[in-house]
Structures are given as structure tokens and as C-alpha cells.
Amino acid sequence: MQEIIARTRTFRRFVEKDPISTATLNDLIDLARLGGSARNGQPWQYLIANSPELCEKIFPYLGWAGYLIDWKGPVEGERPSAYILCLLNKNRLKGPEGEAQFDLGVATQNLLLGAMEKRIGGCRIGAFNPKLASLFKLPDHLHLSLVVALGKPRETVIVEECKDEDDIRYWRDEHGVHHVPKRSLESCLVDIELR
Ligand SMILES: Cc1cc2nc3c(=O)[nH]c(=O)nc-3n(C[C@H](O)[C@H](O)[C@H](O)COP(=O)(O)O)c2cc1C
Numbered sequence: 001m002q003e004i005i006a007r008t009r010t011f012r013r014f015v016e017k018d019p020i021s022t023a024t025l026n027d028l029i030d031l032a033r034l035g036g037s038a039r040n041g042q043p044w045q046y047l048i049a050n051s052p053e054l055c056e057k058i059f060p061y062l063g064w065a066g067y068l069i070d071w072k073g074p075v076e077g078e079r080p081s082a083y084i085l086c087l088l089n090k091n092r093l094k095g096p097e098g099e100a101q102f103d104l105g106v107a108t109q110n111l112l113l114g115a116m117e118k119r120i121g122g123c124r125i126g127a128f129n130p131k132l133a134s135l136f137k138l139p140d141h142l143h144l145s146l147v148v149a150l151g152k153p154r155e156t157v158i159v160e161e162c163k164d165e166d167d168i169r170y171w172r173d174e175h176g177v178h179h180v181p182k183r184s185l186e187s188c189l190v191d192i193e194l195r
Contacts, residue, residue: 012149013078014078028150029111031111032044034110035103037106039095042092044087062125064125082150086146087138123148125148156176156177
């Protein structure tokens with residue numbers, strides 16, 4: 001478990017020509033749907049996009065790696081070969097919408113762990129242009145909240161301990177290796193006395 005969690009990083013450069021089948025994407029969504037859900041409302045639905053034509057239409061709406069200011073996102077040939085669009089079905093909300101966002105974190109982590117097990121890497125993209133939703137004839141009760149980009153990874157991503165707790169920006173070295181600083185276990189623990 002530790003190994004697969006550590007390996008499940010965010011990937012942003014892929015072997016674009018390697019397709020991901022609808023059957024595989026269904027399997028991943030099947031993992032997402034098994035996640036915990038506040039009030040067991042399970043309000044999320046997922047739209048699969050894995051044709052090159054549709055992927056090309058979706059790509060321009062996505063925001064990539066805000067900390068890498070000189071990088072405009074993956075170039076042609078390194079773009080995702082599939083996307084899963086996460087849609088909140090407002091008719092299924094059983095409580096505040098914030099609860100549903102927790103569910104989506106759980107669901108997409110299941111999905112990405114399952115993907116990594118199949119050697120598929122992914123990137124959750126919250127920074128998309130909301131006009132992306134207009135590509136589709138979405139009914140009013142479905143709200144696009146998150147895009148998961150997927151593909152066969154074409155980059156090395158390394159997790160390392162934060163050197164400076166105030167600087168959590170990921171970065172790329174001269175070999176193109178992507179480094180992700182994580183806060184130490186020690187700095188994630190708090191020990192506070194009872195009143
Ligand atoms: C809810 C959420 C939204 C994210 N949105 C974006 C995004 O819009 N663009 C992007 O390039 N990465 C996005 N990421 C990926 C994060 O930047 C990434 O998780 C972080 O750098 C840590 O890397 P790691 O996933 O390998 O641990 C998002 C991650 C999460 C959980």
C-alpha cells in the first residue's frame with residue numbers, strides 16, 4: 001500500500017499516442033464509485049473522453065502546473081490520451097455541496113491509485129476554464145467540478161521532503177525530473193495539551 005500510494009503522483013506529460021480504452025476507464029470509475037461518501041449520497045457522475053478528437057477539444061481549457069511559470073503545459077505528443085470529467089449531480093445532493101467535494105477527493109484518489117496500478121498516470125485539474133462545460137449539452141443539474149487527465153506517463157516524478165517548510169512549490173530540474181516537496185511527518189503532527 002505504501003509503495004502504490006508513494007508512486008501515485010501527479011503526472012503531466014504522457015505518451016499521447018497510447019490510447020486508454022473505454023473498458024479501462026470504466027474500471028477506474030468503478031473504483032471511484034466505491035469511495036466513502038457523506039450521507040452516502042454518491043452525487044458524482046463521470047463523463048469519459050478518450051477519442052483523440054474529443055481530447056483535442058478539451059485540452060485548450062485546462063490549466064497546468066501553476067508553479068512552473070515557464071511551462072505552458074504538455075506539448076503535442078505528450079498530452080493526455082483520456083479525460084474523465086467529474087460532474088456533480090445536484091439532484092443527488094443530500095447535504096451541503098462542500099461535503100460532496102470531500103467525496104470527490106476520495107473518489108478520484110481511488111481512481112488514480114487504480115490507474116497507477118495499471119501504469120496509467122493522471123493529473124486532477126481544478127484550474128480549467130469553466131467554458132469547457134459548454135462543449136457539452138449538460139443538463140442544469142450536472143455541474144462540471146474537476147477534470148482528471150490520464151495517460152501513460154512520460155516523465156519521472158520524485159517525492160522529497162520539504163527543505164524549507166515555507167516553500168512547497170514543486171519544481172523541475174535540468175533533466176526534466178519533476179520534484180514534489182512534501183511536508184515531513186513531524187510537521188504534520190500536532191501535539192496539543194487538553195484544556
Ligand atoms: C483538487 C486538486 C486540484 C488540482 N488542480 C490542478 C490543476 O489545475 N493543474 C495542475 O497541473 N495540477 C493540479 N493538481 C495537482 C497538484 O498540483 C498536485 O497534486 C501537487 O502538485 C502534488 O503533487 P502530487 O499529486 O504528485 O503529490 C490538483 C490536485 C488536486 C488534489
